[in-house]
Structure formats: C-alpha cells, structure tokens
Amino acid sequence: MAFWTQLGLLLWKNFTYRRRQTFQLLIEVAWPLFIFFILISVRLSYPPYEQHECHFPNKAMPSAGTLPWIQGIICNANNPCFRYPTPGESPGIVGNFNASIVSRLFSDAKRLLMYSQQDTSIKDVQKVLGKLRKLGNSSDLDLKLRDFLVDNETFSDFLHHNVSMPSSAVEELLDAEVKLQQV
Numbered sequence: 001m002a003f004w005t006q007l008g009l010l011l012w013k014n015f016t017y018r019r020r021q022t023f024q025l026l027i028e029v030a031w032p033l034f035i036f037f038i039l040i041s042v043r044l045s046y047p048p049y050e051q052h053e054c055h056f057p058n059k060a061m062p063s064a065g066t067l068p069w070i071q072g073i074i075c076n077a078n079n080p081c082f083r084y085p086t087p088g089e090s091p092g093i094v095g096n097f098n099a100s101i102v103s104r105l106f107s108d109a110k111r112l113l114m115y116s117q118q119d120t121s122i123k124d125v126q127k128v129l130g131k132l133r134k135l136g137n138s139s140d141l142d143l144k145l146r147d148f149l150v151d152n153e154t155f156s157d158f159l160h161h162n163v164s165m166p167s168s169a170v171e172e173l174l175d176a177e178v179k180l181q182q183v
Helices: 003-020 022-045 066-075 101-114 121-136 155-162 167-174
Strands: none
Touching: 003 022, 066 101
C-alpha cells in the first residue's frame, strides 16, 4: 500500500470514530480549552511583576584565598540585590576588602614572615605588634566604623547610591561605635 492510501484510510477511520462518539469528541475539544481559559484568567488576575535587574555584591571564591573568601561570606551574608552595578563588579577585582584593617594586618604579617632577611623586618615587627596592641586594647579606644575604612574606599558611596540611604544616615552609620570584644 502506498503512503497516501494508508494516510487516507487512517483519516477516514478517525473521522468515522469521532462522528460516532460525539460526547468524547466534545470532551477532547473542551478540556484543553478549559485549561487554556484558566491560564488566561490567572494571567489577567495577576499581572506580571516587573523586577529590576539585580546586582549582587561580589564574593571571592575559595581559590582567591581564605581571607577574601571568608570576608565575602561574612560581609554579604544577607545577599542584597541592588539596582546599579556594585563597586567590585568590574572584571579582575576579587574583593573590596583589600584595604580593611584585618587585610592590612595579614599583609604586614605575611611581609614580615616572607622577607624577614631584609633590614626592615624589625620595623615590620613593630608595626604588627603596634596593630595587635591596638586591637588588644580596643576596650580603651573609641573605635568607629570609619576607622576600619580607607579614605578612598567606596563604602559610603555604595550605601548612598545602591541602598538609597540618605547621606545623614550614612554618616551616622560610619560614626557608629565598634566594640571588638563583642565582635
């Protein structure tokens, strides 16, 4: 038998079967239409929600080093979504934490341990001991959040533009006291 003959016989058989089973034919046509109308009514009841694009603060991977990885986890624990690109979003930047007091302490200790043969090692030891002493006597000091930031760090701009905090609130936040014993 040829292909067209078989197709014609199959269509004739299907048409005859459908003509004899009118109730089944109505169900087969009405059921997909019913589901389709349910989808249309849900779409009309709940219009689509327009979400702005999300920019997340950068987080270092473990291969970038232990300190940047842990700082990325701790500093971005709540995983906020911002409307505008974040400062560390450009390629090649691992983290915005390179100039924090903990990073500077570790870099001084690393420099001290790696280059202890050079003449400046005694000065480096004094710097590290001074910073450790400052951290140890933190109950005597009035440390502000501003003390932990470098002058050109963009934390205040980040809060002002991305979180839409007023500049007075950013200044109050930067003047907040930090108690290292509780931290």
